[in-house]
Amino acid sequence: MEDEVEEVQRVLDAIDAIAVGQPPAVRARRLTEMLSSVQERVRRERQQAVREMHEGGMTYRQIAKELDISFGRVRQILAEDT
Numbered sequence: 001m002e003d004e005v006e007e008v009q010r011v012l013d014a015i016d017a018i019a020v021g022q023p024p025a026v027r028a029r030r031l032t033e034m035l036s037s038v039q040e041r042v043r044r045e046r047q048q049a050v051r052e053m054h055e056g057g058m059t060y061r062q063i064a065k066e067l068d069i070s071f072g073r074v075r076q077i078l079a080e081d082t
Contacts, residue, residue, distance in 0.1 A: 011038075043080070050077045 018030045053063050060074045067074070 047077055047080055050074065054078060 015031070015034070018034065019027050022030070050063060050067075053066070054060070058066070060071050060078075063074045064071045
């Protein structure tokens, strides 16, 4: 858990560093790029984890319950292009 807290802090520090001394338009562009990259990475990692759960023998309904998401959302995650 401590490692996770440190990782989150590093991400927050990186976000703060982007904003230092930059005009608003530059900050906005850089933050938009960062957000896009992070979203894509998180999406891929989540999909891989859900795929591993399913390949490990869990049904869509079991995964949905475990993750507190809908059956349909599990199906969408697994159907996304990688």
